[in-house]
Amino acid sequence: MKFSKSFIPTLKEVPADAVIPSHILMLRAGMTRMLSAGIYSFLPLGYKMIKKITKIIREEMDAIGGQEFHLPALNPKEIWEQTGRVEAFGDTMFHVKNRDLVLAPTHEEIMTYHVKGEIKSYKELPQIWYQIQTKFRNEARPRSGVIRGRQFLMKDAYSFDTSFENLDKSYQAHYEAYRKIFDRCGIKYFVVGASSGAMGGSKSEEFMVKSDAGEDTVAYCEKCGYAANIEVATSLVEPVKRYEESKEIYEIHTPNVKSIDELCEFLNIDERETAKSRVYIFNDKPFMILMNGNDEVNETKLENYLGGAVRPAHPDELKEITGADAGSIGPIGFSGRIIADNRLKDGNNLYSGANKNDYHIGGIDLKRDVKNIEYADLRTVQKGETCTRCGAELDVFKAIELGHIFKLGTKYSEALGATFLDENGKEKPIVMGSYGIGVERVLACYIEQNYDEKGIIWDERLKPFDIHLLGLNMKKEIVAETAEKIYSELKEKGYDVLFDDRISVQAGVKFNDADLIGVPVHVVVGERGLKEGKIEIKLRRTGERFSVELDNLYEKLKEVVK
Numbered sequence: 001m002k003f004s005k006s007f008i009p010t011l012k013e014v015p016a017d018a019v020i021p022s023h024i025l026m027l028r029a030g031m032t033r034m035l036s037a038g039i040y041s042f043l044p045l046g047y048k049m050i051k052k053i054t055k056i057i058r059e060e061m062d063a064i065g066g067q068e069f070h071l072p073a074l075n076p077k078e079i080w081e082q083t084g085r086v087e088a089f090g091d092t093m094f095h096v097k098n099r100d101l102v103l104a105p106t107h108e109e110i111m112t113y114h115v116k117g118e119i120k121s122y123k124e125l126p127q128i129w130y131q132i133q134t135k136f137r138n139e140a141r142p143r144s145g146v147i148r149g150r151q152f153l154m155k156d157a158y159s160f161d162t163s164f165e166n167l168d169k170s171y172q173a174h175y176e177a178y179r180k181i182f183d184r185c186g187i188k189y190f191v192v193g194a195s196s197g198a199m200g201g202s203k204s205e206e207f208m209v210k211s212d213a214g215e216d217t218v219a220y221c222e223k224c225g226y227a228a229n230i231e232v233a234t235s236l237v238e239p240v241k242r243y244e245e246s247k248e249i250y251e252i253h254t255p256n257v258k259s260i261d262e263l264c265e266f267l268n269i270d271e272r273e274t275a276k277s278r279v280y281i282f283n284d285k286p287f288m289i290l291m292n293g294n295d296e297v298n299e300t301k302l303e304n305y306l307g308g309a310v311r312p313a314h315p316d317e318l319k320e321i322t323g324a325d326a327g328s329i330g331p332i333g334f335s336g337r338i339i340a341d342n343r344l345k346d347g348n349n350l351y352s353g354a355n356k357n358d359y360h361i362g363g364i365d366l367k368r369d370v371k372n373i374e375y376a377d378l379r380t381v382q383k384g385e386t387c388t389r390c391g392a393e394l395d396v397f398k399a400i401e402l403g404h405i406f407k408l409g410t411k412y413s414e415a416l417g418a419t420f421l422d423e424n425g426k427e428k429p430i431v432m433g434s435y436g437i438g439v440e441r442v443l444a445c446y447i448e449q450n451y452d453e454k455g456i457i458w459d460e461r462l463k464p465f466d467i468h469l470l471g472l473n474m475k476k477e478i479v480a481e482t483a484e485k486i487y488s489e490l491k492e493k494g495y496d497v498l499f500d501d502r503i504s505v506q507a508g509v510k511f512n513d514a515d516l517i518g519v520p521v522h523v524v525v526g527e528r529g530l531k532e533g534k535i536e537i538k539l540r541r542t543g544e545r546f547s548v549e550l551d552n553l554y555e556k557l558k559e560v561v562k
C-alpha cells in the first residue's frame, strides 16, 4: 500500500484526554478517533489490526468446534427480564426509548433463547456457539480509550452440555483455546481465579495483563504461581486473639475519636484489638459488617456472600439506624444482621463504637455479646501478606482483564426453560458455559506491552504490514525508481508492504511515522546509500540497522521477515 494514497493520519502531538500509552499511540498512529466518550471509530490501520486479531480468534474457536453466529444487538427487553438481568445490569444497560428493546451488553439470554427453541435431545449436544459482535454498555466512567468503551467488540462463546462433567470439558477446551489466542497475539498474560459476579455460576477465571492502566486488582505469588482477582483472593493472616478471660463490657468516653488509628492512639492499643463497623443496605434492610482494625472490606466478596448488590448506608441513614455517626458505631446494641470478617472469629476483649457519638465500648466478646453473628471472608488482601499455598509474600498489582471464562451451570437454561431429554427420556436443564474476549482490549493490551518513546512495536505474530518501505527523497529519480521497483518486487514475493512514497514529506517525518506505526522491518531507500548500491534495513524492536547490497536485499529480508 502506498502511503500517499492511504489514510493514515498520524499525529505528532499527544492528544488531550489520552493518558495511557495504548490510547495515545492508537490515536497518534492514526488507528482510531474518538467520536464521543467511550465511543471510538476505527480507521483503516486500526481496523486492519482488529481483523487480524479476529482472524486468530476465529481460527482457534473453530478449532475447538465453535460455530459462528451473528446475533442482533437489539434485543426484546422481555427476554432479559426473565433472567433478572435488566435489574442486574441497571444503568449499564442501554434502553431504546419508547420501545421494549434493549441494546445487548452480552448474549447469554439470546443464545439460550435459540437453544431452547432448537435443541431437544442429548443427541444434539454438546454445542459450542460463538460470535464476534458489537456490545453496548453504558459504562459509568469510560476511559483508557478502547479498553473501556461504551460500544465494543466481544468474542462471546457459549457451550451447551448434558452434564457438569461435560461442561468441564467444554470449559477446558476454551481455556486452551484462549491460551493459544493470546500466545498468537504475542501478549504476556496470566490467569486468575475470579468472581462470577452478576453472571452467576460456579467457577470462573480471567485472563489478565499486568498494567497500571488496569481497573482490576490481582494478588499474585511469584513463588507458587497463585493468582487471584482481589475480589476472591485470600491470604494467610493471623486471626484476632481469644484471651482466656473475657472482660466485662465497659463504655469509654472518646471525644473526637473517629478513626481506628485515633482510637488506637487514644487508648494505647493495637489495631488488632479493634472491630471496625460499617453499615450497608441489602434488599432495603440495613446490616452491619465488622472488620478487624484497618482491614478493608471487599464489597464484591460481601455481595457474593449475600447473593446480591449492597450499598453503604448514607450518613443520615446511619444516624437513624444506629443513633451515631460513622466512627462511633459498633455491634453492641445493634439489632440487625451482623457479618464479621473471618479474622475476628470468636475474638474477645475487643474495642468498637458504642452507637453513641464520642463513645466506644471495650471488653467486647463476639461469642458472648453478639448473638447470631455470622463470619465470612470479607477482607481485601494486601501486598506483602502471606500466600496461603506456599507461605511466600504476595504481590498485589493492577491488571486489565482480556478475557473471562465462566462455568454458568443452569442459571440461564432454567430461567428461560432450555431443557433437553436425556438417554432415559427425562427432561433436564442444559448445562452452560460462557466465554468472552474483548477484541479491542487485545489490541490495546498488546500495545501497552510493546512500545517505546517513539511509538508502537509490532512483532512477527501480530503486525499491520510485513515491511515498511521508505523512499527518502522521492524527488530524486534514482530513489523514486529504485523504491518503486523494490515495492513491486516485494509485493510480487507476497509481502504486505507499506510504501512511504510521499514526495513532499521530509525524511525525518517519514522516519518518525515509521517508528510510530511500528512495522517490525523497515527498508530505507536513500540517495546516499544508493550511490554505493546499498539499502538500509532497520529492525524496529531493537533499533538495529544494517546496510545490504541491493542484490542481497531479498535474501536478507527472508531472514528478518518471518
Ligand code: ATP
Residues within 6 Å of the ligand: 106, 137, 139, 146, 147, 148, 149, 150, 151, 152, 153, 154, 215, 401, 402, 403, 404, 436, 437, 438, 439, 440, 441
Ligand atoms: P470489566 O470488569 O473490565 O468491566 P467485565 O467483567 O464486565 O469486564 P465481561 O462481561 O466478562 O467483562 O466481558 C467479557 C470481556 O469483554 C472482558 O473480559 C473484556 O475483555 C471485554 N469488555 C468488557 N467490558 C468492556 C468495555 N466496556 N470495553 C471494552 N471491552 C470490554
Ligand code: MG
Residues within 6 Å of the ligand: none
Ligand atoms: Mg464490566
